[in-house]
Each structure stands twice: as structure tokens, then as C-alpha cells.
Amino acid sequence: MKKIKNQEKEQENSIILSITNLHKRYNESKSNEVHALRGIDLTVRKGDMMAIMGPSGCGKTTLLNMIGHLDRRSSGDIIIGNVNTLTLSDNQMTSFRRDNIGFIFQLFNLFPFLTAVENVETPLLLKGMNSGLAREQAKMLLRELGMGDRLYHQPSELSGGQQQRVAVGRALINQPAIILGDEPTGDLDSTTSSDVMALFRRINRTNKQTLVLVTHNRWIAEQCDYIVHMRDGKISHSEQGPFNKKEKKQ
Amino acid sequence: MGIKSSFLIAWRSISRRKTKNLSVILAVALGVTLLVGIQITTDTLENAFLTSLLQTEGEVDVRISNSTSGEYLGAADQEIIEDMVPDAVGIMPELSSQIPGLVESQFDPNMEIAGIQLNYSNVFGTFYDWKTGNKINLDTMLINNNTILMSSDQAEKLGLDSSISLPFNITTEFTNLTTVIIPPPLVPLSNWTINPEYTDSPHVLSSNPLGLHVELQPVNFTSIVTAYTISAPNLKLSDYAYVNVTVSGSNNALITLGFFLDDGSSFLVANLTSPSIVNEIPFDLTPYSDRILRGDVYVSVMSSNGTQTSVDITEIAFETPTIGGSSREPTISFIPELERVELTIVGFFDSNRPGIGSQYSGVILKLEDLQSWISLQDPFQNTDIISAYLVAYKTDHFTQEISEEFLKIKVEEIEESIPEETDKITGETYKIYTVTSPRLTFFNIAGFFITLLSTILTSLGLLITLTGLLLITNIQLMSVEDREFQTGVLRAVGENRGGIFQSIMIENLFQGIFGGIIGLFGGLAFGQAVAIYLVSLFGTGQQSVQPIISQEVVILSVVAGIILSILTGILPALRASRVNIVDALRGIKIKFESKSSRNLFALGILIIVLGILFLLNNGIINESTQVFWSSKGWDTLAEWRNLMLGFGMLAAGIGLVLSRYINRVKAFNITAIVLWITPSFLFIVAMGNWITDIGSLSIEILLIGIGQIIIGSVLFLSLNLPIVMRGLRKFLIKIRGMKGVAEISPALISSHITRSTLTFAIFAIILTLNVLVATLIPTSLGTITQLESDSQGVDFAVFLNKPEAVINGTSFSAELYELDSRINDVIGFKTFNPSQDYTKFTALEDPSSSDFDVTRDLLPIGLTEFKSIQIRGNASDYSDDNWRYPYYLNSYPDGVREEYSSDLTDEELLVLSKKAWDQFFDLEYKMSAYNVSSGILEVISGESDISDLQIGSGEEGPFATNGDPLEGVDPIKDAEGNTIDNPIVFTDSFLLPVGMQVWIPMNTSSFGVPNYQAFTIGGSLDNQRAGGFPLGSGINFGGGESDFSAALGSLYLNEYWANQTNFLGFANGESPKSRALTQYDSYLIKSSLSIDDPQLEQIAQLIEEFTNTNDEGYRLLADDNFYVASTALTYARVEQTLQLTERLTSFLQIYVTFGLAIGAVGMGVISVRNVAERKREIGMMRAIGFPKSEVILSVLLELVVLGIIGLAIGVVNGLIISKGFANMQNMALLIPWDQIGIYLSFIVLIAIGAGSIPAYVASRIPPAEALRYVG
Structure with missing residues (x-):
């Protein structure tokens, strides 16, 4: 699977993610069926940083999982770059995800038995990169992320913010087109949260990588270009982030 | 929170977390199955022995016979005996003897006949029809002196089945003694x-x-x-x-x-x-x-x-x-004439059914009829003859076994009350009856074997049960580990440590009860399978062997279940209760402290002291042994036991002590290495080279060795698992498509060292035992090349039921050469079995001395002649290469014995044997008699107890084969102080040690008394090589057909002395038993074929057909249809000698196979659990781009790697122990690589099979769902 980025280089501000009429039902045709997503339509342009907000249970995480193809949709189309992901097989989707989508979770979800650098290099190894090269790249990235002195520590030996930096590193190492964050700062205190958000902003600005973050924190959401509000499995409305407005105004 | 909440939490945990609980229950059930199975097996085994006793003894508890061998009792004795056994419920006279039986071309030279009263007491039970199972009324069937009933056993031997139409005729021979009165020769006075x-x-x-x-x-x-x-x-x-x-x-x-x-x-x-x-x-x-x-x-x-x-x-x-x-x-002489008689079989009785019928395995006649037949061989044709009075003390032995103690007391009582008489010649008093109780004897022998077997089974069972324990601990540990978070929460919401401990223990209790009950059923099934197997081994009839399920077993199973689960649960529960709340909530795994506490330090010191004590035991505490630092020492097993225990403890203690100061891994590496090296060194180096006097197996040494080797190796790998895993990662990461797996799996394995160790330890133990058992048989069997050279070319033996006929122009040997051109050499031998003729019994005490006791000192040992031409061929002495049949000896006469040492090669041993043979054929040679006695004989005669026999130590006893058995033993001196020198004989009897003096009856003098000639046992024929001397017979226990006389073996006389007898030699030519010079009866056949060639079977069959067909072949040549040839292939004989080993091994095989099954199930459970608890990680893997295939691979890899580590340890350990085993038995180690290959593939298959389904299922879970999973 080719990288979307390369195709997209010519078209600045082109649409990188387009979702039409996306539905997700859990426990389909059972008595306890839950209709989590009820027809989502969403487009995200390359280089955008978008926040999805909404109360608990409105379907934020479900939407994010759909975008990341961590779960099967019930109906609807998701087009990432020019690829309609419905046409991909499971294996194709796996490598597509590996190459184009990075994940950052609220609980960091690092492999507890691997060191920081091992956690970060894993996606490169999965691509078949030489292990020495992968190790060097991972170290470089972690140093960039300010984790140079914690390379060989296991997650349990790291603080929450440090863990999240490692998780960010793991998401970034493949230089994916889209980075998905599910409450990436949910487990962090406010100072650390703002550090992490600044990190996201920097990545978004310098690498032109698209970020989609799920959060229920207004302050976090306001760091983004766009804020999409969800309620009961639908997008209720969307707004531009305050910085975006400011930038535009200026 | 109190006990109630603990119950609640435990109950919810059980009812909601089904898979996890099921796996614990399953593990407990497996452990209990093993325990129960082993218990049932041991009980059943005991029962099988007792049942096979019942089959032969029926309802008879005691038999009373004449104290003079070969003499009969009479009707008058009945009253005396009745007075002796006032509380017997039945007394019955019986006359038993042996006759040949011929049905068509089938022949049994030693068919047993018994004459019994038709109105015998009903406590002895009934005869049942073979076909219908109905009671047989003897009165209406045995109507005259030609009608007999035949046992189903005998019928099967003669090739008859129950469908044969009756009546049916059988031909036999009775000896008819004609008295001839020869007046003194006169010169006739007429016709002068x-x-x-x-x-x-x-x-x-x-x-x-x-x-x-x-x-x-x-x-x-x-x-x-x-x-x-x-x-x-x-x-x-x-x-x-x-x-x-x-x-x-x-x-x-x-x-x-x-x-x-x-x-x-x-x-x-x-x-x-x-x-x-x-x-x-x-x-x-x-x-x-x-x-x-x-x-x-x-x-x-x-x-x-x-x-x-x-x-x-x-x-x-x-x-x-x-x-x-x-x-x-006038001279009176008795001429025995064989009278051919046709007997009519009027019915078959089932000898496998309870009742009197099970006592007789031949044919029965009416007592009076048999008395009249047997009386024909009496000069006075006395018909008042009874061989024994049978006494029953209770009925229905089959449903309720008689108490051994009771029987002992009864036998003693009878013994006391036997009337005495005074010998008219010597003036000594003696008891007129002998009382025997085969049932009691069997109790002893069975007890001995059961103890031996159950020791082995129990120790093996314990090792396998240990794997069950490891499995349960493993799963319990998992339970706690993946519940750490919840435990943290529970603690956070206010549960105290005791409460956590309680709730987990309650959970264990439930699991134990369920597991115990399921295990009981598993154990019953296991026991049933073993029982069925036992039936096929002992062949004692269908209804005879039932699995014995005692009440204790049922209780044991549940109790064991609870104990197992609680015992294995304590450590994890303690661990859980000590969870640091914050760490647990943060998901930080608990780790052991890396250094020892003060308590462990103290324990270490204690163990070091103990270890030193064991080491000091050598040479210092026990002064007869060598100190351990002496290079001269270390040459007995007893010393090595101390060395193993001493070094093991020392190393363990040092590990504990050091771990307080240095890294635990380094500290215990020393322990592991010492534990592993010490027994390995013993098994491989010491046993082969230093320890020379191992006679046979020492179970104690084996067990200590196995335990240490397993613990050492498992500990070593466990400690160094991270290093091994790093190596694995380095290797895998170079492979494309495996890089992700390489990153994950090895790290995962070394992150759960305890769990991984437990998993591979299970396999290590089971495979160690598997490899050991697998090498047992081939190692004992020896290689074909070895067999070929040991057998000295003899491929099979042919036995005639009586000496060949003297036929003009030909002989049996000559006919054999004609039969098949591949027969190269036929060596004929004359053998003689004294059977019941006590005048031909060998005496173990000088018959002319006053110590001689007829009932004790005469043994029915077979006698065989060795001619120089048979053994040496045309070779003149040992330096000549052209010996015909230089059979190996394993003990040697004076003059040769001194050259023996344990490290001789086969060629050197053969030279030694040849020198011994030279002395055997040297008529000038005489050897001193030594002051030795036979331990086994003392056991048999009741002078000592079977438990006094030393079988394990190998230093002396019947199975010792090495060293100089006469070292330190003094020659016997006569009254003048001169040594007693006798001509020598060889033997293959395990009863007769070299140096012992025996007296063999030579020509009977005119007084009717044998002339005894004293001999010294000059050597024993090797009883292991090629299955032992082909004319001798091996001991065969448990087969139901053990013939005491055959088991005693033979004495071998040289030509000169054989000719001084009238049963082997030419003698005066007038005795009916004397034999012509070449009138052989046993033949050893060498052929151009290899010893394991299946065509040998055909040649043997050809010989049997040639001899055993009526009015054709040899029977035609000899004009005698009573000739029967039987054949025994050397290769088959070797296999047969191994039967006991084989039986034992097949038991062990059941156990270890069951262990393997446990390993498989355990691996399945572990993999299910692994996958279940790693759902979240699997979700992460999928999220960051692991394809399904690599997810499956990473799960499988973990199991396969652990399986292979277990396999590697198991194979290496198994081979080391097998080497020790082979060394103990003085055999070459043969490794069944194919079988080990099977184990290898089996383990990999198990790992893949056990892991693939859960791994596949896991890979199918959508990552989002997996990520939500919180365990």
C-alpha cells in the first residue's frame, strides 16, 4: 500500500478523509442492539487538526475506531486519501493502517513488556525494516520527543506524560498521514496535558500531519483547527477552533 | 469486610469468570485424576497378583503332604490330619502326578493329572462347564477309569476349543512296573x-x-x-x-x-x-x-x-x-514298561472360574481310578496312595480374600501338631508331614513384587503428579496476575489483606471440590484402562482383574482436589493479598525483591550445614567409606548418594546466602549448575569408570539423580531465560515477516519468567521420563550385532520331549542338516530333568553327613552334559581360535577368576571364559569348595525373609554379577584342616553361587541308594548375554505357568562325569534311563541367517512339522508318535527374558503417556488463558499494524519455544539418566532416536494445536473490542 502523502503532495489542502453516511450498530439484530453511529458525514482536509467533542456515550470513540479501522462499520463509506477502505481486505487494511494511521490512546496502550525504544520501533520492524536502522530511527524520534534519557525504560517505570510521549513516538515513527488520538490527555494533569498538546500542534505544523482527536475537554478541543460536536451518534454541529479563527483573522 | 463478603466475591468470581475457573478446575481435575489413577493402579495390581494366585489355588488354603519327598500318604492319614486341623471347613485327599498327553499331533509332555474324590466337601466349590458355564456333576461324568475332565487351560495348550464334539480321545502313557524274579543262574544238571x-x-x-x-x-x-x-x-x-x-x-x-x-x-x-x-x-x-x-x-x-x-x-x-x-x-528286578492308554475326555471345565476347577490346570480323574493307574508303577501295586490332603479354612475366597495373618497362624499351628516319628536308622525324630501353603508363599512373593512395583510406580507417579502441581500453580498464578488490577480496586474500596486472601482461598476451595469430583471420574477411567491392560498382561481371565476402587480413593480424590488447589493457591493468594494498591491500579507488575531476605539467608546457612554433614558422612561419620576429597573414593553408590545430597544442599545453601549479596540470578546459577552436574557426572562418568560393583538398579540413587537433574536444569534455564530469549530475538529479527513477532514474543516470555518456567518445566519432566522409558527396552535388548556375537552364532534351539531314538544310519542331527541347507551346525546335548525322581535330585549338603535334611537339602535341578566337542569343537585350548560354541561365563573357577576385573572388554572376557572352559574339560582340575550359601534358597526354605535379600545395593545377592564373589570367603576345610577339592561343574542357576559345594547322584548302587559325588560350582554361564544360555530357562513371574523346577536352572557336567550317571551317560547300559553316547535331546542350531532373520522362524517351524506329524518324518523314522520337538529362537528368547522389564516398562509407558496428555491439556489451558488475558495487547498489536498472521504466530511461537525448551531439557536429561540406568545394568545405551523424534513432533504439534485455536480466535477479535478489554 502506497503512502497517501506522496500522492497528495501536489494537492495542497486536498481532502484526506471523507466519511459518508457512516452507521455502527453494536450487537446487531440482538435485543441489546446499540445504534452508536447514526449516519456520520465528515470531511477532513490534509494538515487539519480536528477535535471531536461530545458527552460520554455519544459515539466519539466509536467514530475514531471506525476511522482507524479498529472495528467494522455497519454501513457507510470511509475514504482515506483516494482509497475507499471498504474495498480493502483485512490484511490490506492492516498494512494500510500501519503505514497511514497512527494511534494515541488515553491509556497509552504501550506493550508493558517492551522498553520505550522497543515500543517505538515495532511499527518499523513490522514494515520489515532492518532492526538496527529501526532502532536508530526510534532513538532519534524519542530524543526529539525529549525522551532521550528514558530509552530503555519499561512503561511501568515511566510517568504518564512520558508514557504518552512514547505512545506519540510510536504513532509518529511511520510518518502516517493521519494521527488519531482517543482522549490522549485524558489521563494526564493539566500541565502535562498542555505539553502534549503543544507537541501535537508542533507535529501538525511542522510535518503537515493530520490529527483527529477525541476529547471532552473544551480547552483541549480549542487547541484544534476544527471542533466537531457529536450527540447521540450524530454530528450536531461543527465550529472552527479559536486559534484557527484568530489565525484566519490575522 | 468479613467472611461473608469473601464468599460473595469468591462466588461471583466463580460464576462470572467461567473460562478462567474452568481452567483451574480442569488442572485440579487432572492432578486428582493422576493421584486417583495411581492409587487405583497400585490397588488393582495387588489384586491382580492375588487373583492370579486364586486362579491357581482355588479355595485351598493349606496342603499337607508326606515329609519324605516322593513318598505318598495313605487313607489312614486322613484321621490324623483331621485332628490336626479341627477348624477346617473342608479336607480333601488328592493324588496328582504328570503324564504325557497326545491329541492328534498336539502333545503336552507334562500334563498334570489329579485324582479327586467325587464327593468332595462343597466348600471347595464346583466345576463349571467351559462352554455353558453350568455346574458339572462329576458323579455322572467320570464313570470309569478312562473318563477324564480336561481344564480349559490344558485344552487351549493342546489346541482344542470348546466347540469340539465330545467324547474325545487322548492318548497317554502310564508306567507299568513288572516285577521280574531272577533266580541265581544255575548250571543245568540234565543232559550231561x-x-x-x-x-x-x-x-x-x-x-x-x-x-x-x-x-x-x-x-x-x-x-x-x-x-x-x-x-x-x-x-x-x-x-x-x-x-x-x-x-x-x-x-x-x-x-x-x-x-x-x-x-x-x-x-x-x-x-x-x-x-x-x-x-x-x-x-x-x-x-x-x-x-x-x-x-x-x-x-x-x-x-x-x-x-x-x-x-x-x-x-x-x-x-x-x-x-x-x-x-x-533270587534277584528281584522291576522292569518299567510304558503302557499306552486311551483316555476319554467327557467334558471341559473352565479353569478360569472360581471354585475347585480353578485349581487344576490339567485333567482330573476319579481318585480311585487314578490311584489304580498310578499304583501300576509301584512294585507292590499299592492303591492306597494320596499325594496331599487339601485343607480349606473358609469358603468363597474369590469374593473375600483370606487374611494373611490368619493363614500364618494356622500354618504354624498345624506345624506344631504334626506327629513325629523316629528314624529307625539314624535314631533322629522327624515330623511325618510337611505343611505348605502356596497361598501364603504367594502372599510373600506378591508382597515383594508389589512393593517393588509400587515403589517404582509411586515415585514415577509422584514426578508426574508434580507436573500436575506445576500446571495448577501456573494457572493459579495467572489467575492472580491478571486480577491484580481488580485486587487493587478491592483493596482501594476497603477490603483488607485477609479478606483478599480469604476470598481467593474460598474460590480455590470451590475449584478444589469441583476439580476433585471431576478428577475422581477421570481417575476411575484411568484405573479402568490400567485394569484392562493388566488383564492383558497377566492373562488371568476376564472377570479376574477388576479395578479396585476403595472408599479411601473416593475420599482421597476430593480431599486431594481441595488440598491441591489450596496448596497451589496459597502462594498466588499471598501474592495477591500483598499487592501494592497503587502499583496494581497503575498496572505495574509485582516483582520479587531481587535479593534474599535475612530469613532466606539463615535458611541458606542451615542447608549448607546439612550439605556439609552429608559430605562428611563419607569417610568421617561412616568410616568404611572414602572421604569425598580422596581420589580413591567415590566408587560406591552409597558414597554417591551422600555426594549428590551433600553437593546439592551445599549449592542450594550457597545460592541462598550469596543472593543476599549478589544478583539472585548469578547466585542461583551456581546452585543450578551444581545440582545438574553432580548426578550427570555420576551417571555418565562415575558409573562407567569408577563404580565397579553396581549389580543392578538402585531406585534410590535414580530418584535422587532424576530429581536433582530436573531441578538443576529447569532452574538453570529459568534463570537464564532472558539471555536465551535475547538470542531468540536476535535470530528471529533477521527474518522478514517475523520481525514484529521477534520484537514481541521473546520479550513476552522473559517478562513472565515464573509462568514460562512452569510451562516448560512440565514438559521437561514428562519428557525426561518419556525418554528414559523409551530407552529402557532397546537398551536392555542390546544391538543385533552385540546379540549376534553374544549368541556365538546359535540362532535357535530345538528341544525333544525325550532322548532321540537310536536309529541305524541316521540321527536327529543328521536329519536336521537334511531339512534345510541353511543350517550350518547342529550341536546336540543331553539334558536331564529329575522332575519328581528324588533319587536324582542334587544335594546341597553332604548326604552322608548328619546335617543332611532330605526335605530341605535336595533340589530338583536339571543336569546336562557338556562334551568338549560341543563347546571347543576341534580347538585344543583357549589360544586356539576355532572354538565351536565358546559360551560366556560370568563367574569363573579358581585360577581364572583372579584375572577378572570389571573393565575387561568382551574379547578379554571371552578369553577368560575359554580358560574356564579349558579347566572344565580338564579332568585333573579340582577346585576348593568355599563357605558360601545361597540367599534365595534360604528364603525359599523359609530360613530367612525375602526382604533380607539385597537386590538394590548390588554388593551381593542373587543379581550381583560383578567383582570377585569369593573375595574374602574362606575355603572349607575338613577335619584334618585340608581344603576340600572337588571336580567342577558349571551352572546357570541363579541359586547356586560359584564356590558352593553340591552333591550330584551318580550311578545308583545295588542298595538302591544313589552314590553322591561332590562337586564345586566352578562357574556360571552368563545369564544375560543373548538372553542367557539357550538350554537353561529363565525365571518368569506372573505368567501363571512358572515351573519351579525349570526356574531352578541346571548343573552342567563334563562328559566324563556325565557318563558316570545312568541318566545322562552310557553307564552300565542296563538302566532304562541310560543313554547311548549320542542320544541327545536338545540341539543348538547355527545357520547362515542373521539372528533376527524372520526366516529362522520358518526353519524352526519346518523342524517342528518334521518331528510332530504322526507317522511321518521323524515319528516315522523312530516309529514313535510320542516324539515332540519344540523350538526357541534366540532372538525371541531375548525378548522373552525382557518380559518383566517390558511389563514394567509398559506400566511406566502408561504413566508417562498420561503425563504427556497432561502436558498437552495444560498447554491448551495455558494458551487459552494467555490469549484471553492478552486481548488488550493483541488489540494494540492489531492497532499498530500487526497482520493477523503475525498475531497468531506470536502466540504460537511462545508455546512452541517453551515446548522446545522443555523438550531439549527433557531429551538431554532423559539421555543422561538413561546412561546412568544403562551403566547400572552394565549395558550399552541405545537411543531410540526415532521415538525421540516422535516426541519432538508431538510436542510441537501439541504446542501448535493447543495454541492455534485461541490464537486464531484472538486474531479475529476487532482491535477496538480488544482494546476495551480490561481482564
């Missing part, structure tokens, strides 16, 4: 004629059978009359002592009586002697003992005074010598 040449005067001659009257009318003083006869007998004068002439006549008669000899010379019995003197003094024939009479006799009469004279001879008799001088009594 006058010899005119020596007659010159008028005379009267009257010659008739009643007398010879010669009258002379002399014409002068020299007148003579001579009469002669030519019809006198042509007697061999050596047989007669005197000529006695009964004569009367006138006083003036002078008689001359002359006999001519075969060479024409003559001797004079009377030379001009007066009748009264001739009449009085018998003529001594001694000077003419080597001459034969020509047949002509003359008598001359002269007159001393020239007047008429007359002589009346009424008898000229040749007399034989007797105690008093000479005897005029």
Missing part, C-alpha cells in the same frame, strides 16, 4: 554226558533236572569217571561272587569240577575235593571277575580208597554278593 577220554572204569551216570548222579566202580586207584555239559550259561563273572555247589556223596569220593572260560582256559572249583568240603565252601569267583564262561563244565569223580563211590550234585549256583556275604535269594 560221559567224556570217554577221561573215563576208564565202569560207571553209572544219571542226569536229570533234579540232580546229577555219578557212580564209579574203580578198577584201581586211578580210576576216573568224567561227565560234562555244554549247556552251562555264558555268564559274565564280574556279576557274581561265588559258585556254590550243593553236593553229597560217599566219603571216599574225590570231586573235580572245572569251568571253561571264553579263552579256552579253565578254572577248577573243586580239585579232588571231598563232597562235604565242596558243599560247605563256596568258590570265590573274584579272580575271574573279568572273564566270561564258555558254557562247558565237567565233573570228575575218583575214589580215594579204590572202592565204589558215588556223588550227587543237586545244584551248581552262581551267587551275587550281598551285605551278609553271598545270597542264594
